[in-house]
Amino acid sequence: MAAPFRLYNTLSRTVEDFVPLQPGRVGLYVCGMTVYDRCHVGHARAMVIFDTFVRYLRHRGWAVEFVRNFTDVDDKIINRANELGEDPIALSKRYIDAFHEDADAMGLLRPDHEPKVSESIEDILALTQELIDRGHAYVADGSVWFAVETFGDYGRLSGQKVDELRSADAADGKRSGADFALWKAVKPGEPAWPSPWGPGRPGWHIECSAMAQSRLGSTVDIHGGGLDLVFPHHENEIAQSECGHGGEKYVRYWMHNGLLTMSSGQKMGKSLGNVINVEVALANFPAQTLRLYYLQNHYRSPLPWGEEALPEALAMLSRLYEAKEVAEALGGEGDADQIAREMGPDAEAVLKLGRELPERLHAALDEDFNTSKALGDLFELARAINRFANLKKAKKRGGPVVAPALAAFDLIADATGLLAQPTREFLEEVKTKRLAALGVTREEIEAKLAEREAARVAKDWAAADAVRKELEERQIVVMDKPEGVEWRVKLT
RNA sequence: GGCGCCAUGGCCAAGUGGUAAGGCAGAGGACUGCAAAUCCUUCAUCCCCGGUUCAAAUCCGGGUGGCGCCUCCA
Structure with a gap:
């Protein structure tokens, strides 16, 4: 029953037919937040894209198991906690709660699993041990390092060459500059867990390999994340997982979303200090605005952020909602085809477009999740509705003619989460939030x-x-x- | 320096061989006491130079420009 679709695979740099490990099932792992600060609109792009993707796959009959982790043990968290004189785990807990608030406010579905590093130590230790046993990792001064040269495929995802990475500093007992930490020996002021190699904490990449395996098995159908994670994070995940599992393929399809860019062209990033938090954006604009803003561009393209980004998205969204409201107000009953024939070309056009929309929506989204194309089709429908509703006789008798169009709006809501909010409620929320913003x-x-x-x-x-x-x-x-x-x- | 991605109208943007979806903004018109919304009309030969082809925004080569990654980052 699950409908076939095509997806760009970063590994092959081409759009491929999606073939799952098991028919009808999709195991999806998405790299989530490192929780040391609020979620900003750049993170939110990835969250909304994958949320929409999951909704769509389910809409198309796939049984999706969706895992999105929290990284709650990490250098940045520890640094921030030390600055604030707070316990790192407590700090990350606060931000996990804050993330859930933001995610709920954005209307995101909860993933099926939201594993945390701090609760996955057993899995991480087991995988690390496996890598040592298989000769892919070595212990030095209480830390465990992955020996990159033991993995012939290293660099396949990102195009990095081991020779060039090797020249990096080989500090802390690393044999090669290219090697990376699986386990970091404890340092003063840092959280630590016991391990066969002494107390310490997981390295950055091992968590995802371990958590993906424990929830989805050795092979993941689709692994998602931001384009900026390709190297080193995802490259290292592949190395760890494939070496730890005796060469079994780790990920079948790598799906990377493009980044939000500032008008200057630079990406939005915490380290650049140019972030807008989701919380702030949602204080001024309904959540649906954000969703439309993200979906108006193809997920792999860079998405420009600017002062006008959300107002413009809101204008677009309002146009769609208002067209829907116009259609909802049309009354009458009877045979749609006959009424449309009597009422002329504008009626026939909206009837036809409404009926065609599901197929067009599916065609666009089945081809590498082209939400931008799908939206274009939706606006054509909106115009057809308005044009038809301008006819004097449409008000009382036009209902059946726009029924397929209204069904199409419902379909969009189910398939993407867009326009999922009731029309009146949305229009009221627009007023409330915009008035507050204007004072x-x-x-x-x-x-x-x-x-x-x-x-x-x-x-x-x-x-x-x-x-x-x-x-x-x-x-x-x-x-x-x-x-x-x-x-x-x-x-x- | 290495790897990769991209370059479409004022702005955003879809479009992988047959003469450019859609949105925002602008102009003119219908409607309106005036407006707004809506509708109609209007606004591009697709960075440059070569090449392949009957035919290219779409394929190939070379430029130019931008971005991402190579260190933490969705």
């Missing part, structure tokens, strides 16, 4: 509108227009509709 209250607006209404009744157009202008200067747009006066916040 305007509903009461002020209502008062001004009452003032204007009095002027209009008196046909004092100059006074009425003055109020309109005043509100517009505060980014509030007044709309005189047949049903009454409405207002909205200017979006861009």
Whole structure:
């Protein structure tokens, strides 16, 4: 039942037919956060992309087992904890909670498993021991190092050459500059666990190999993460897992998302100090805005971030939601084809587009998850709806004609999580959040509108227009509709 | 220096052989007391130079420019 799809594989640098290890099942491992700070909009891109990907695969009939880890033992966490005089594990716990808040606020599904390094020490020790036993790792001064030269395929994912890496500093008992730590001997002020080689803590890469194996087995169907993790992190995971499992393939498809870039072209990164936290973004914009912003570009492309990014995404999203609302308001019943024939080409067009949308959506997403293409199709549908709804007779009888379009919106929601929020609720959230961002209250607006209404009744157009202008200067747009006066916040 | 990715209108962006989806912004029009929303019209030959082909944004070669990784990073 699971529908076939194609996916770009970083390992082959081509789009390939997806063939799972077991028919109908997808084991997906995604590198999660190192929890020493809040989740920023760059991380969130990866989170939303893989969340959407999982929703889509399930929508298409795949049984997906989704694992996303927390790295809660790490140099950066320890450093931050020492700065704050806090216990590292306590600090990472705080940020795990904060991450869950952000993830929930973004409307992300919880993965099936969210393993933590601190709770996976047994698995890590076992894999490390296995690597030593098989001659791929060695002990030096209480630390364990992976011997890169024992793995002939090293560098295949990233194109790095062992010869060039070798020249790096071979400190701390490393035999080669290319070698990397599986286990780090304890240092003062650092958390440590007992091990056969003395107290210490896991190296950076071993965690993912161990956690992926314990949840998904030796071979993972799809392993995801940011493009910046290709080297060294994912390269080292391959080395550890394949050497630790006697050469068994670790990952069938490597799926890497592109990074968020600043208008300057630089990526957004904690080390560059140019981050926007999810918490801040969501205070000003509904979560759906963020999702649309991420999905409007192909997942592998860089995505530009700027002042106008979210306002523009909100304008796009509002257009879709409003078209949906327009369609929902159409009434009547009967045979859609017959009504459409009677009502003319605009009716026939929206009926046809609505019916075609599921197939077009699937075609776009089945080909390397092309969300950008899929969105383009959706906007065409929105325009067709609006055009049709402009017909006078559509209001009372057009319902059946737009029924497939409305079903298509539901399909989008199920398949991607986009437009999943009820229309009215979304439009209200837009108002609430944008007003808060602008520092305007509903009461002020209502008062001004009452003032204007009095002027209009008196046909004092100059006074009425003055109020309109005043509100517009505060980014509030007044709309005189047949049903009454409405207002909205200017979006861009 | 090594490895890799990319270069489409004012901005964002889809598009792997047959003469350029979509969004945002702009202009004109319909509608409106005026507006807004909506609809209609309008706005690109795809970085440059060669090559392959009946035909290239799309393939090949060479430039130029940008970015990612090579140290922590989604």
